[in-house]
Amino acid sequence: MRQARWTPPALLAAATVCIVAVKGYPCGSPGQPLHGIVRPRSQLFYAGENVTVTCEPGFVRFGEFSRACTPDGTWHGLMPFCSRNVAYLGSTQGPALPLGPPIELGQFEPRLAADGDARTCSSTPPHVRERWWQVRLPSRTHVESVGLVVRPGYSLDVSIFIISLNTQQPDSANYQQCANFTGVQLEAKRLFYCGSQGLMGEYVYIRDEKRRPDYLTLCEVEVFAFGDERGCGEPEQPAYWPDDADGRQHGHLPLPQRLPPGRPPPTTLR
Structure with a gap:
């Protein structure tokens, strides 16, 4: 039976710093508007990657068709919303x-x-x-x-x-x-x-x-x-979450240090 390999936290953290130095901070899930469809679906995106936002049949998108992950780990622009078209197939x-x-x-x-x-x-x-x-x-x-x-x-x-x-x-x-x-x-x-x-x-x-x-x-x-349902849908999720009160970290990757512009990343993280 094949056993899973254990990756030392220090090695994983160092790899994360390398990714940040080369590609910028990754973005988490961009979320999804109510009655909307976001493609592709993932929990992690890198700078320059895009998602498209469309709406279910009978709903109309208000806002941009696509959103881009920026190098600082945030999504460009606001998430569109989908509003019901009551004339659809009338x-x-x-x-x-x-x-x-x-x-x-x-x-x-x-x-x-x-x-x-x-x-x-x-x-x-x-x-x-x-x-x-x-x-x-x-x-x-x-x-x-x-x-x-x-x-x-x-x-x-x-x-x-x-x-x-x-x-x-x-x-x-x-x-x-x-x-x-x-x-x-x-x-x-x-x-x-x-x-x-x-x-x-x-x-x-x-x-x-x-x-x-x-x-x-x-x-x-x-x-x-008037009174159309325009709920929030799924909220955006950052790629990194800070440690909680018990010291456990939430997120998809270890939380790297935020580096001043122009300064190379350290080889290890505390």
Whole structure:
């Protein structure tokens, strides 16, 4: 039976100092946001190594896509968080298509703007007299903001409404304006807040306000509600933990000395 080798603590500490001198202080686990996915998963990273952060289907990342381990043993930037998109896979609608030039019906499908894939877009053709798009929310929702994802450089002239159904009169509804925007959207996504208090409703309705015939192209419509669960998930863990009250050390590596800049590491540690 093969026996495990015992490594003397002094030798392990000396090896740690060498690693620190060559690569810098290692970083521990970067943590993981609630409803997020961090790759690769490890308890130890070295300077220059990166992790990517994505979100589970139906959630949208707010923050940077990647984080880098820095030479001082800390992670660059803040951990992103994932927020629930209540419009994800919701029931969508658009205007009826009149007779006109042939179009790719697959590109018109309103559902493509609520499928969670920004690579697929819903395009209402120019010859439609009134160009609009709407999604039904899972229930009456206190809407905080609406995000529009389009192709960068796309010219928009839209109004965004939150539709609140009138329970007293089933055939009537209240169109509450959340925001409007006219101009060229330079970035792929723009977030519109529905005022400081938000708006209550069951639908999000987007209307094209362009006077001249043009496509209304929406690659993704994301709707965020007040009170969304944005917990901490898994916190970051440093590579080194200080000794506890009993003198036992916690962490993945022995705790090295912090050296002044430019001074070579000692050969042994106390």
